[in-house]
Amino acid sequence: MFKGRIGRADYWKAIVLLLAILIVFYAIFFGALYAHINAFLFAGIAFAFGIGMFIVAFVQLGLSVRRFHDFNLSWGFILLLILLSVIPTTYWHLTISQTISLSTPPPEPIWLITWQILLIIISLGTTLWPGTPGVNKYGAPEKYRSWWAALVGKHEASFTQSMPSSFPDTYSPPPAPPAAPQ
Secondary structure, eight states, rough: SSSOOOOHHHHHHHHHHHHHHHHHHHHHHHHHHHHHHHHHHHHHHHHHHHHHHHHHHHHHHHHHHHHHHTTTOOOOOHHHHHHHHHHHHHHHHHHTTTTSOOOOOOOOOOOHHHHHHHHHHHHHHHSSSSSSSBBTBSSSOOOOOHHHHHHHHHOOHHHHSSOOOTTTTTOOOOOOOOOOOO
């Protein structure tokens, strides 16, 4: 899931599938929230929702790593983007919470809003910009057979490698009989 590359089209197919899965998770969770079910059943649904969100975040991280591999960049750049978004926001919230009442928090400062918008533009740019053409240090560009294959990172080469030899990928005619001696 964290190896190889993923192009723009396959990345967006996987994102659409991931969003569809998220919509189902949210529908189940909020349906249970407003259905007035007993607390024990709701706790089980909430726990399953938390596990599902963890899995979705893990899959999204795998997609992002493969997308950055398409640019010939390592996962460290994803970590850098996360840190550049979390540290300033956390710093501002921690310093402001010590100086004023939390019942009426002030609006975020313009520098923080500008910084967050810049990071959103960078993140969107990584999803829309074409990757490195040809082979890079993470391999050749990969083509995925389905949306699900793109989501979990199983490209065509791994499909054909896992096929038994009795089921060839393409038809090849039997060899011609040897020529008769003259």
